[in-house]
Amino acid sequence: MAANKKNMRIVTKPDWCKGCNICVTFCPKQCLELDNRDKIVFARPDDCIKCGQCEMRCPDFAIFLAEEERIRESEKSE
Ligand code: SF4
Numbered sequence: 001m002a003a004n005k006k007n008m009r010i011v012t013k014p015d016w017c018k019g020c021n022i023c024v025t026f027c028p029k030q031c032l033e034l035d036n037r038d039k040i041v042f043a044r045p046d047d048c049i050k051c052g053q054c055e056m057r058c059p060d061f062a063i064f065l066a067e068e069e070r071i072r073e074s075e076k077s078e
């Protein structure tokens with residue numbers, strides 16, 4: 001993880017999420033939820049402190065911190 005977290009934000013990949021609920025349980029700020037298909041939702045982004053607990057604990061790489069700039073680039077190419 002990059003040292004400067006200011007420019008980072010959480011990205012979710014619901015298709016990869018198996019709904020194990022680990023990240024939801026461990027998020028210290030209760031930012032995360034599962035939807036009615038048991039897929040991850042970044043429900044309260046304003047509360048996120050970018051601690052990386054969700055990324056560290058997800059067994060399926062379905063949630064991670066990424067640099068805003070990279071996210072924008074990948075959204076452009078989608
Ligand atoms: S980075 Fe931390 S605060 Fe943000 S969603 Fe993940 S576990 Fe929650």
Ligand code: SF4
Nearest residue numbers: 017018020021023058
């Ligand atoms: S830890 Fe990963 S697989 Fe489990 S609910 Fe969270 S995003 Fe989905």
